[in-house]
Amino acid sequence: MRSPKLHCIMLSAMLVFVAVTAANADWIREFRTEALYNSNVSRSNRDEDRLDDFAFGASVRFGKFTHLDSADKLRLTFALDLDSQAFAEFDDFNNISAGATASLRYRFGLGASAPFLRVEGSVHWADFNDELQDGVRSQFEVVVGKRVVDRLELQAGYVFDNTDTRTSLYDQQGHSVFVRAAFDVTSSTQLTAEYSLRRGEVVSYNVPPRPDLIALANTRLEVDIFGAPYVAYNLDATTQRGVFGIHQAITRNVGVSFRYELQSTTRSQIDYTSHVFLAAIQISL
Amino acid sequence: MFALLVLSATVRAGEIAATVTDQRGAPVEDAVVYATPRSGKAPQRAQSALIAHQNQQFVPYVTAVQAGSLINLPNLDPVKHHAYSISPAKKFDLPLYSGTPKEPLLFDKPGIVTIGCNIHDWMLAYVCVLETPFFAVTGADGRAQLRGLAAGAYDVEVWQPRLKGEPSANRQQIIVGGIPAKIVFAVDLRPGFRPQRNPAASNGMYR
Numbered sequence: 001m002r003s004p005k006l007h008c009i010m011l012s013a014m015l016v017f018v019a020v021t022a023a024n025a026d027w028i029r030e031f032r033t034e035a036l037y038n039s040n041v042s043r044s045n046r047d048e049d050r051l052d053d054f055a056f057g058a059s060v061r062f063g064k065f066t067h068l069d070s071a072d073k074l075r076l077t078f079a080l081d082l083d084s085q086a087f088a089e090f091d092d093f094n095n096i097s098a099g100a101t102a103s104l105r106y107r108f109g110l111g112a113s114a115p116f117l118r119v120e121g122s123v124h125w126a127d128f129n130d131e132l133q134d135g136v137r138s139q140f141e142v143v144v145g146k147r148v149v150d151r152l153e154l155q156a157g158y159v160f161d162n163t164d165t166r167t168s169l170y171d172q173q174g175h176s177v178f179v180r181a182a183f184d185v186t187s188s189t190q191l192t193a194e195y196s197l198r199r200g201e202v203v204s205y206n207v208p209p210r211p212d213l214i215a216l217a218n219t220r221l222e223v224d225i226f227g228a229p230y231v232a233y234n235l236d237a238t239t240q241r242g243v244f245g246i247h248q249a250i251t252r253n254v255g256v257s258f259r260y261e262l263q264s265t266t267r268s269q270i271d272y273t274s275h276v277f278l279a280a281i282q283i284s285l
Numbered sequence: 286m287f288a289l290l291v292l293s294a295t296v297r298a299g300e301i302a303a304t305v306t307d308q309r310g311a312p313v314e315d316a317v318v319y320a321t322p323r324s325g326k327a328p329q330r331a332q333s334a335l336i337a338h339q340n341q342q343f344v345p346y347v348t349a350v351q352a353g354s355l356i357n358l359p360n361l362d363p364v365k366h367h368a369y370s371i372s373p374a375k376k377f378d379l380p381l382y383s384g385t386p387k388e389p390l391l392f393d394k395p396g397i398v399t400i401g402c403n404i405h406d407w408m409l410a411y412v413c414v415l416e417t418p419f420f421a422v423t424g425a426d427g428r429a430q431l432r433g434l435a436a437g438a439y440d441v442e443v444w445q446p447r448l449k450g451e452p453s454a455n456r457q458q459i460i461v462g463g464i465p466a467k468i469v470f471a472v473d474l475r476p477g478f479r480p481q482r483n484p485a486a487s488n489g490m491y492r
Binding site for chain 1 (some may be wrong): 340341367371378380381401403404406477478479480481483492
């Protein structure tokens with residue numbers, strides 16, 4: 001909590017939280033722990049620079065949703081989030097973040113099949129082992145969705161993300177569009193697929209000399225994250241993501257998820273790819 | 286053998302002991318077995334029933350009533366629920382409430398009524414509204430006992446939320462009289478899909 005601006009944001013968020021703890025509200029109490037493998041945690045585009053790592057994460061989400069009208073067409077959800085991530089090798093990426101998420105959903109009719117429009121905003125303060133990466137992450141999202149048949153829900157949306165840190169190297173902004181599909185294979189098993197396209201700043205770590213990256217970079221900085229002389233380059237780039245997941249309910253309060261994510265980032269002749277495998281246990285009370 | 290003897294002894298005249306299995310021979314739960322007098326005149330014995338909101342599920346999952354019956358939907362949970370139906374046989378909307386609604390709902394039109402909760406999308410219940418008062422819902426063993434039937438000829442059908450096709454496709458005729466009546470249905474069911482609370486669901490449960 002080092003930014004005065006953040007204090008104001010958090011205070012405002014708390015006030016909203018108090019406001020929504022009125023009648024018609026239900027609690028959200030969610031806990032999650034995850035393990036992931038990232039094949040290219042350095043986001044390098046040359047094979048010899050590419051470094052992989054494992055990470056373990058835990059998160060807590062505590063909040064409420066409330067119905068702003070008696071027909072529950074308009075729903076406000078507010079939650080406080082606490083997340084942490086620890087990397088097996090490159091611990092400068094270890095971080096803990098705290099913040100709040102608020103979303104407003106309008107449903108055009110009754111029941112699960114009715115189409116909906118959701119607007120969501122979140123603000124989180126992230127504290128990294130590498131202090132240069134500390135900062136405020138905010139996101140704004142607009143989603144439309146519809147359950148087209150009993151088992152299949154489709155969503156499409158737009159996301160604006162902003163990361164404001166101690167150095168312009170890690171300051172990033174991006175605009176994304178996405179489509180998602182969730183298919184209920186059985187009563188307790190869900191398959192998901194997502195494709196997203198993001199245009200915005202990314203940070204790529206590579207071993208110098210890289211005159212090609214210098215020519216493209218908004219800014220660059222030598223870093224000591226990997227125990228070797230890497231340079232971090234802030235670039236404007238296009239990132240495509242494909243995500244496939246399986247989500248299994250174990251009990252009505254416990255579920256597990258397995259996810260594979262392919263990220264491909266391109267700028268001019270430079271591109272890099274990451275494969276991310278994730279396993280998570282979620283508890284919702 | 287002993288069990289069969291006991292079963293036969295307990296099936297009295299005026300009763301039908303029904304067994305419902307699926308295409309693989311497994312017992313089918315939550316199937317409504319109902320008998321309609323072939324004379325076409327079913328007595329009116331409309332009653333009242335309850336479908337509770339309990340642990341964020343509707344209990345029972347399947348209810349059968351005769352047309353003209355009253356059903357109330359008490360909320361036994363500490364959170365509010367919003368029960369609704371958009372089924373042609375009975376449309377209703379009970380926005381956000383706790384406790385028991387003052388007025389039960391009248392189900393006066395035969396047909397299948399699907400009930401949902403607008404807050405908890407996985408909550409689902411079915412009401413099978415029938416013209417006849419002779420019906421029963423199968424338990425986990427796939428068995429149901431229809432009682433109080435007058436002697437005579439009946440058309441017996443079965444309905445289940447996952448049933449493929451119309452109930453009339455499985456219609457059987459049976460004579461109820463002085464001897465125990467037994468009936469067995471082997472029905473085709475669609476693959477099981479009953480929404481349930483999934484904490485791992487990708488889109489979150491409350492967003």
